[in-house]
Amino acid sequence: MRRWGELAKTLMSNPTTALGFVLIFLLLGMAIFAPWIMPPNVPDPYQMPRDWGAMRMPPGTPGYPLGTTNQGGDVLYGVVWGSRTSLQLSVIVVSVTVVIGVVIGSIAGLVGGWFDEALMRVVDIFLSIPELIFALAVAAILGPSFTNIILSLCLVFWVKYARIMRAQIILVRQADYVQAARVIGDSKVNIFRRDILPNASTPIAVQATLDMGNIVLVGATLSFIGLAESGIAEWGVLVSEGQSGIASGRWWASTFPGLMIFLWALAFNLVGDGLRDALDPRTEDKR
Numbered sequence: 001m002r003r004w005g006e007l008a009k010t011l012m013s014n015p016t017t018a019l020g021f022v023l024i025f026l027l028l029g030m031a032i033f034a035p036w037i038m039p040p041n042v043p044d045p046y047q048m049p050r051d052w053g054a055m056r057m058p059p060g061t062p063g064y065p066l067g068t069t070n071q072g073g074d075v076l077y078g079v080v081w082g083s084r085t086s087l088q089l090s091v092i093v094v095s096v097t098v099v100i101g102v103v104i105g106s107i108a109g110l111v112g113g114w115f116d117e118a119l120m121r122v123v124d125i126f127l128s129i130p131e132l133i134f135a136l137a138v139a140a141i142l143g144p145s146f147t148n149i150i151l152s153l154c155l156v157f158w159v160k161y162a163r164i165m166r167a168q169i170i171l172v173r174q175a176d177y178v179q180a181a182r183v184i185g186d187s188k189v190n191i192f193r194r195d196i197l198p199n200a201s202t203p204i205a206v207q208a209t210l211d212m213g214n215i216v217l218v219g220a221t222l223s224f225i226g227l228a229e230s231g232i233a234e235w236g237v238l239v240s241e242g243q244s245g246i247a248s249g250r251w252w253a254s255t256f257p258g259l260m261i262f263l264w265a266l267a268f269n270l271v272g273d274g275l276r277d278a279l280d281p282r283t284e285d286k287r
Contacts, residue, residue, distance in 0.1 A: 010278045017274025023267035027260075031083040038080040046081060048073040048233050056245065059252050067252040069241045073231070079256050081233035085146070086216045086264060093153045093215045094208050100154075101161020102204060108162070109169025110192070120166065126159040132218055139227045146228045149219055157211060161204060168200035175199070206276045213268030220261050235261050 011017050030037065035045065042049045050072045054061070057068040059075075066075035104123075108116040126134070138152035172178065173196055181191045216235075222228065223236030230237070235257035242253025 007278055011271075011274050014274045014277070016270050020267045020270030020274065023263055024271060027083055027264055027267060028087065030080055031087040034080050034084045038074075038077045040081075046085060046233050048078055048231050050231075056250055058250075066256050067250075069238065069253040070245055070250070071231075071241060073238070073241065073253075075238065075242075075253055075256055078233045078238045079235070079260055082235040082238065082257060082260065083264075085232070085234045086219070086260075089146075089150060089153075089219050090212045090215050092150055093157060093219075094211055096154045097158040097211075098161055098204060098208055100158040101163075102165050102201075104158070105162040105165025105167075106169055106192075106197070109166040109173070116166070119162070123159045123162050126156070127163065131156050132221060135218055135222060136225075136227070139222050144227050144229060146223070146232055146234065149222050149228060152222070153215055153219060157215065160207065164203050164207060165200065168203060169196060172196050172200045202279045206272055206279065209268055209275055210272035213265035213272075217261060217265045 012021070040049075048069075051068065051074070052072045054064065054068050055072040056070055057064050059065065059067040061067060064074055064076065066079065068074060069078075104119060108119040135149075135152045135156045138155055139149050142148035142151060175195075178191060178195050181195055220234070220236030220239070223232075223234050224240045226240070228234055228237055238257035239254045239261075242250065242255075242257075245251075246254055
């Protein structure tokens with residue numbers, strides 16, 4: 001408990017990390033309280049309500065504080081409910097990929113030999129393809145759907161966690177305290193659970209925090225090019241709907257959701273950088 005308190009104190013003493021936490025708190029609050037901030041008036045709350053008689057309305061229009069899109073979609077509704085969509089995307093993809101990557105990386109690091117080599121060659125093949133290109137190809141094959149975007153990102157992002165976890169397992173298993181646990185006869189399961197896994201998971205936590213922002217950015221890119229359902233309340237879809245009006249001065253439909261994507265990615269990157277600095281023993285003397 002004391003360690004967690006010291007970690008929180010270190011993180012909050014960094015102004016940029018504290019700013020990241022504030023942004024995350026506000027964005028998560030908007031996502032959690034979306035049904036109260038913008039009560040849905042359509043059967044599916046994740047679908048943008050349309051007012052075909054109020055297309056291209058500028059910000060400040062009565063009933064539409066952030067204006068409307070070219071198809072009569074309420075920009076404020078899309079921004080608010082898009083935060084919930086982005087939260088679901090980040091949490092699902094990060095959770096699934098961390099579990100898969102940690103399991104595969106742990107097995108590779110502990111077993112070693114030909115099994116380790118085979119798994120790592122598969123990981124190398126995945127890592128040789130840029131994440132966005134790989135996700136784009138998979139999502140295009142599966143078809144336009146937000147669910148398929150989640151599946152494609154899960155398929156793409158697990159490999160980095162497997163690589164990180166394998167490297168950490170190999171490093172930590174050579175530590176003196178692990179060797180001492182073996183000497184006193186502790187079981188392999190207990191050694192892994194109590195000694196290896198907790199000390200190998202720090203880089204995983206940092207990478208997961210960074211990916212919470214990165215995944216939304218990649219997901220919005222896939223939605224922008226039409227790989228999500230049309231009309232869904234999602235920031236990338238909103239930016240796509242509004243892009244045709246930018247040249248005509250109708251900037252709001254793309255600007256507001258684009259700003260939310262930027263803030264979401266910025267917030268988690270600030271916290272991820274702060275977490276990495278706080279957990280890196282090489283920075284301990286500098287603090």
